[in-house]
Amino acid sequence: MMEKKKILEEGLLELYLTGELSEELTTAVEDALKQDESLKEHFDVLEADFERMGMEQAITPPLIVKERIKNVIRQPEIKKTSWLPLSIAAGFALVFGLSTFWLYVKWQDAESDLNTLQLQTSQLQQQVDELESEFRLTANRLENINNPDVVPLVLYGNQKAPNGKAIAFINHKSQLVFVNPKGLPVLPKDKTYQMWSDVNGEMINMGVVPTDKELVTLKYIENAESLNLTVEPAGGSEHPTVEELISNVII
Incomplete structure (x- = not known):
């Protein structure tokens, strides 16, 4: 049949x-x-x-x-x-x-x-726009990192994070700071990394450092003597938890 x-x-x-x-x-x-x-x-x-x-x-x-x-x-x-x-x-x-x-x-x-084709075209265009935006952002960051005025600093983990490592890129001329956190251990959801600048003995907040990004932009602090990385509650802290310091480097 x-x-x-x-x-x-x-x-x-x-x-x-x-x-x-x-x-x-x-x-x-x-x-x-x-x-x-x-x-x-x-x-x-x-x-x-x-x-x-x-x-x-x-x-x-x-x-x-x-x-x-x-x-x-x-x-x-x-x-x-x-x-x-x-x-x-x-x-x-x-x-x-x-x-x-x-x-x-x-x-x-x-x-x-x-209608289906128009929807697919719209979604594809949105994806292309997002990729172009990410590409421009990445290209801009790479240009900043490769700038001859940039000083790279490696923050090695202490006994609290023996295998941890982060790389900071500081441009004192343009006052930009980038950090690559991919070498840091992944933290629980209720914890985050936070960077601090030591200025005359005072720890000044530079911003939190999530580990799910290739490069993190931080606040530039003038006259900083060192960079200090601590583990803080999710969202960051107003003051550093000194006993949770996992790395620091002299600038």
């Missing part, structure tokens, strides 16, 4: 209604209608729609046809042939209705495909 999916996708029910199928396909469709109740219900609905559209699209015959019908009523002997013009008109109306319905379905499918 021919599959229901094939019949629906290839529009065989519509072609069956209009008598445009070959004898072999006609037999196959009729067998499928007999054996598949859901397909038969779909066909009945389609047939009813076609009949309704045929009536809606029916063309009003010209007045001459009306006069001929009156003559036929007066001449019963040729009554059978007098309905031919109306049959032809109704046939054309049905074919027109079927064609209109078929084109409408195709138009709806094309519109749906167009």
Whole structure:
């Protein structure tokens, strides 16, 4: 038996209604209608729609046809042939209705495909914009790091983080500070790294240092004598937790 999916996708029910199928396909469709109740219900609905559209699209015959019908009523002997013009008109109306319905379905499918394509294009453009933004940011940071005025400083972990390492890049001329934290151990969610500058014995906050970024921009502190890295509660602290100091380096 021919599959229901094939019949629906290839529009065989519509072609069956209009008598445009070959004898072999006609037999196959009729067998499928007999054996598949859901397909038969779909066909009945389609047939009813076609009949309704045929009536809606029916063309009003010209007045001459009306006069001929009156003559036929007066001449019963040729009554059978007098309905031919109306049959032809109704046939054309049905074919027109079927064609209109078929084109409408195709138009709806094309519109749906167009909307999907537009959405995909919009999402792709957004991704491209995000990549361009990230590229510009990375290129800018690399340019700042490779600047001859930049001083790189390595912060090695102490006994609290023996395998930890972070690299700071300081440009005193442009007053920029970047830190690469990728060598630091990952902390629990309720903890964070925080950098401090030592200025005449006073620890000044430079900002928190998340480990999920390649480069972190920190606040530049003038006259800093050293950089100091501590572990603080998530969000950072106003004052450094001295016992949680894991690294420091002299500037």
